Amino acid sequence: MSALQPTLRTANVQPAFGLPLPAAAGAPPKAPHCxxxxxxxxxxxxxxxxxxxxxxxxxxxxxxxxxxxxxxxxxFAGRTREATVHVRRWLSLRLAAWLRGQAVDTLQVTPALLRRLHADACPVTGQRLSQDAGADSDAVVVALRPDAALSPGHLVLMSRRAAQAWRQRAADEALAIARRLDEAEPGELVDGLDANAWWRLATLLSFVTPLPQAQAAQLALRAWPTTRLRLLNPVQSLQVLLTLAFTDPDGPPPVQALAAMLPAAVHSEFQVFMHTLLARRVAAGPVDRAGLKRALLVAWGQPLVQRRWTRLALALEASQCEALVEQALRRGLVGGLRSLPKAMATDGWAVEAAAPGATATPGTAEDPAPARLVAIERRRRPRAGEPVTAQAQRALPLA
Incomplete structure (x- = not known):
């Protein structure tokens, strides 16, 4: 935005917003120097x-x-625009980032983007979000990667309570808290959140944090990726895709079509895992899509589901997970996701993100990174009456 050129005469300008103009109205405001x-x-x-x-x-x-x-x-005296809740969040987000010294991708982070992030409930606590009520349930936009610039892909709408409890902890710290609470007395909280909430928060953080394949393969799916969130770990992309396959209340999951894309060596592990999820889907009964999604997240908290998933995931390399996800999306077997090439995965984040498969410790060579990275981005469903293109139809989310 260019600097304001003080060419307007201010003598006839009326006070805006019910507040007086600066005392020295005839003198232009001081221009910025840096x-x-x-x-x-x-x-x-x-x-x-x-x-x-x-x-x-x-x-x-x-x-x-x-x-x-x-x-x-x-x-702008006399010609201001109406500030929606998304505009207020946009200004608040940018102001907080400026105070922290955090860069903002101003071309992509807009009120329109924040409108697409809308959610009715907090993805961490599950409580209904309120708007500017001065309560812990008030919705706030949070950047899950504090080390990155504010940019699409790691922005999430959650409650103020969840944001304050998070305190910018890394994924590993959140996972450690969740595991500790699992072993603690029932009802114990850490910073106001119980074990289930910490598992959900840790899952969201892990999605946008490049992890070694062996570590990401052992994480349960305790939260669904929110709209426009990017999944940087291929094995988690596969995990979300396979679970989404069971959320269609009107049709069977494409198990055989997905199995045909896998190496023969893992067919047994794949079938066992998919039938384990299928049993949980059947047990949920005749519910709608939202009910199925809730039931499947509950199922992911069961040790048997986690063990069978880990057995399958550890038998696959990151490149194999990428290939399966890309093929499934290309054939339209599962909707709600789109793949992004490596150059776009962290576009605008201004970070050197280690590729999935690389270890978190510099200088080691365990699980060398694949030659390319295909990130997955969660997409929203179109609103009623909104036109849908053929390309968008293939990427429709399942909730």
Missing amino acids: ALERTGFDLGRDHARWGLVPPAEHLHPGHPVRAGWAAGRIA
Whole structure:
């Protein structure tokens, strides 16, 4: 956004938002001198564009946000836009990132993106999300990779309670807490979350964290990937795809078609695992898609399901998982996902993400990374009446 050029005469400009213009209205707001100030200036100007007032702590004289807001009030006086809840979240997200020194992909992180992240319930606690109610259930946008720039692929909408409990812990830390709570007394909490909530949070974090194939293969699916979340570990992409195959209440899962794509050496492990999931799907009874998804997540908490999945997953290499997922999506056997090439998997994240299969310890050579990475991104269902292209039809989510 270019710097404001003070060419407008302000004598006839009416005060906006019920607040007086700066005392020195005839003097233009101070222009930013560096990139950090420029970002704060743009944030203040965008608040004014949408008819909003920045938080009070950013309104003292000389503050870049105050300067941009003052300039914006002059530039947009009488022609502000209506601020939706998604615009408010967008501004709050950018302001928090600016205070942390975190970069933002401004071309992709927009109110429109945050609108697509909408959810009715928190993916961690399961509680219904509220909007600006001043409660723990208020919805907030969280970046699951604090080391990365704010960009599509690792942004999630969750409750304030879950976000505060997370405290930017890594996936390994969240997994350790979940395992410890499993062995603790029933009802024990860590930072206000129980064992099930920590398992769900750890699962979401693991999706966007490159892990060694052997480690990712032993993780249970305790949460569904949220809309636009990218799965960086091929074995987890396969895990989600195979489980999604059981969420269609109107038809049988394509077990035989999927089995035909696998190496013959793992057919036995595949059949055992898929029939284990099938038994859980049958036990769920005649429920809708949402009910099936809840029942399958409960099934993933059972040791038998986890053991049989781990046996299958450890028999596959990352490249084999990638190939199976790509073929299944290309043939339309499972919807709700799309594959992304390596160059797009972490596009805009501004991180050197180790490829799945590489160890977390620098300098080691265990599980060398595959030559390429195909990430999986969760897609949303179109709203009622929304036109659907043929390409989008093939990528329709199952919930």
